[in-house]
Amino acid sequence: VIVFTSDFGSRDWYVGAVKAVLAERAPRVPVLDLCHGVPPGAIGSAAFVLTVNLGLFPPDTVQLVVVDPGVGSTRRALALRAHGQFWVGPDNGVFAPFLAEKDLSAVELDVEKLAVENPSSTFHGRDIFAVAAARLATGDKLSALGNPIQELKGGEPWWRRTPDAILARVLWVDTFGNLITGVPSEVLREFAPTPQVRLANRTLTGLRDSFHEVARGECLLYIGSSGTLELAARDASAAEAVGIQVGAEIEIRSA
């Protein structure tokens, strides 16, 4: 299987063009669209999507990841082997959060080894990454696609501790208006078992087990389906209710 994640959205032909290349070069390999709604260029949000869905895919899955604000610059193009799966995408930190150094095997993609002619300078998803993903999906080894490298670019952390709080970025605002952070339940359990978040117009205290513990329209904190702290409003959009967007920082204290 090839799993495809990008910030291409649902409006353009970019997803279709990449899948046309995959269909031509790996015609028998099913392609699964994991997510194309990563906010444009949001590397940390993309890394989060990859991390929380890591366990859904079988060994040897090829994950094609095109969130690539540096396309056409000197950023490297990568293919990796990690967590028993293959990963193809830019070296911009998108793979950083879930790669431990020890299990990593990586190459910098080489246009000549890929036999790609005249790739565009703005659509490596179609012209380079899709070709590499198809090659891996049809049995090629990493070494056939490029030259080994040791260190990858790091990513920005999803959260950090201050002396008396956890500062967490909002990594995602979903269709329902839920605000999703990357703070795992284990971290909360240790540092803020009864978390408290102060917003402009309200203070939320404690974790709820389900939306139905609060009244309609009310906000709540809970551990979402990705195992991290989320802020939602029952039958309403928390993003609208609290006026917060992707990238905003939330301060979590222990009540």
Next chain:
Amino acid sequence: VIVFTSDFGSRDWYVGAVKAVLAERAPRVPVLDLCHGVPPGAIGSAAFVLTVNLGLFPPDTVQLVVVDPGVGSTRRALALRAHGQFWVGPDNGVFAPFLAEKDLSAVELDVEKLAVENPSSTFHGRDIFAVAAARLATGDKLSALGNPIQELKGGEPWWRRTPDAILARVLWVDTFGNLITGVPSEVLREFAPTPQVRLANRTLTGLRDSFHEVARGECLLYIGSSGTLELAARDASAAEAVGIQVGAEIEIRSA
């Protein structure tokens, strides 16, 4: 075939995560996305989508329906057999409009029978419904998934009659701005063969056969491709022209 309908939208990884579970557990079964743009939590709109597309799918199709504002509450999780197809989703009225009691066979999904461990409390689409759909698609019987139940939750009607009018909810506003009701052409024929709808800034009278019977930008009433009353504007958005949203009520009189 598994047919998948939800209110997950096109932005998040939720559709992808459900399809990953289906791919793992029913790898040879094709999945067709019917619609993921149901307005968040709009049970009646989802029921409408299922109803109008019922005839497009062959016998034994498994329809997976995740429009589930009550996830995590005490609402039951269902698998059904009706209209020669299987249906999996929450017991919130989403299946009500097209289920006659006589042809119904239903079970309440049982997490132990499904062998699901630690389902999240907010994403039953991935953790429970997808598993049940995959089981049905690979040959399991309803009885292997849960325990028989008799009565399902009813749904809100799409329209109702008053002494001198039909009151119809707008169930859908499509990409073109067309306003779609659930009033079937037969009902109009009987009670309002020349329907009249008064809006803030105009009155529409009579059914048109095609958009091209009115001038550009003008509104019209017609029987849409789903066999029900719609309100559109030629080469323009009726939703913008008349300032109406999903859930609004339209009064239809006989001219």
Next chain:
Amino acid sequence: VIVFTSDFGSRDWYVGAVKAVLAERAPRVPVLDLCHGVPPGAIGSAAFVLTVNLGLFPPDTVQLVVVDPGVGSTRRALALRAHGQFWVGPDNGVFAPFLAEKDLSAVELDVEKLAVENPSSTFHGRDIFAVAAARLATGDKLSALGNPIQELKGGEPWWRRTPDAILARVLWVDTFGNLITGVPSEVLREFAPTPQVRLANRTLTGLRDSFHEVARGECLLYIGSSGTLELAARDASAAEAVGIQVGAEIEIRSA
């Protein structure tokens, strides 16, 4: 393969309904969604999508194109053979830009030959075009679907020359806010090798090779991944920065 392009967007069940018909009538043929985000009724934009992706698909591909603002009027329904592929869609100019008369073989679709009963007057994508595409994908000849015709409806040009400039329509605004024209790099090379575009609040001069030649937030002109002139902003939306929408006209002079 059937390749499917439309202006149906990602919200409704229209794409799903068409694919249900294809799955029923051509069950073994894979369907690739090229693009469903064509602006509603934007024939020229749809033609552009088809043109730039023409080379991605193998011989005998069936391209189903439903951008059909004239549905229900007297516009003809077509099936064509051109560029070694099949094309199905309305006769409204959507195929015009890439069809030379010499390589053209076309029929007007005939509802009786297609054996379609009671097609709706507003959803020919489902009721007529999908049926024709499935027939071609399963081996039928053009002549089995309709009657030969000679001339197709022309399309509006994507750009035109004035004595001292090129006037180009914005055919597409993508998810990143890039403004895409249909002016090929060869045309620029001949008439405006150093193109200059004056906007309300800035003047852009010269082509850049990559976004990274300008500062963050700055606008630039470049040849996009489709081989035509685009206007982007680095790490930002050019559409927002310059306040321009699909259909606007840009004047390109030689600096």
